Amino acid sequence: MLNDFDASLTRRSAIVSAAAFLLFVRPSHSAEEQVVTVHKDLRCGCCSIWMQHLQKNGFVTKAVDTNYVDAVKLRFGVPADLATCHTAEVAGYVIEGHVPAIAIKRLLAEKPNATGLAVAGMPVGSPGMEGGTPVPYDVVLFGPSQRRIYMRFIGERQL
Numbered sequence: 001m002l003n004d005f006d007a008s009l010t011r012r013s014a015i016v017s018a019a020a021f022l023l024f025v026r027p028s029h030s031a032e033e034q035v036v037t038v039h040k041d042l043r044c045g046c047c048s049i050w051m052q053h054l055q056k057n058g059f060v061t062k063a064v065d066t067n068y069v070d071a072v073k074l075r076f077g078v079p080a081d082l083a084t085c086h087t088a089e090v091a092g093y094v095i096e097g098h099v100p101a102i103a104i105k106r107l108l109a110e111k112p113n114a115t116g117l118a119v120a121g122m123p124v125g126s127p128g129m130e131g132g133t134p135v136p137y138d139v140v141l142f143g144p145s146q147r148r149i150y151m152r153f154i155g156e157r158q159l
Contacts (some may be wrong), residue, residue: 002119003080035060036095040086045151047086050098050128053156056102059090078140093117097128102158103139103151114143116152125155 036054040047044066052063066072072087076094084097091108094116107117118140119126125134134155141150150158 010148024138034058034086034090034104035062036090036104037062037064038086038088039064039066040068041067041069041088044085046098046128048128049130050086053127054101056145057105059101059104062133077115078118079147082120082140082142084120084122089159098128099139100151100153100156100158102156103153106151107141112141114146115139116142117141126153127156130155132139 023100024126036059088095094117098119123137136154138149139151
């Protein structure tokens with residue numbers, strides 16, 4: 001049988017345990033925080049720079065290094081003419097190439113019926129491809145039977 005002193009210790013232990021849990025255990029991801037899983041070749045430097053761009057814009061990134069990036073693209077339904085050096089996935093969408101974070105945020109907010117977004121090639125000035133004179137480029141919204149320009153950029157600036 002617990003006396004008042006033992007009961008007080010038990011209550012105090014429970015309170016301390018609960019406080020420690022709340023202070024040190026972080027929820028997996030807030031609504032603002034989206035995990036972007038990036039399938040990339042280990043030797044590709046621009047992919048890592050693109051991931052840093054996403055991190056600076058509030059995304060959490062996870063790299064999956066592979067020697068079979070083309071197989072990943074095929075599995076996710078990336079059209080061959082939109083394929084680039086890395087393929088990412090976030091919230092059920094595919095992100096191909098150097099897509100700016102603002103376009104991904106718009107995609108996640110609007111939730112269109114599509115496979116994902118792509119930036120064909122590796123345009124100078126796009127996130128991860130900084131250096132040189134930036135060129136205009138399109139972010140394409142694509143799906144199995146559709147494709148349209150979703151946004152236009154020069155560098156990271158929307159046109």
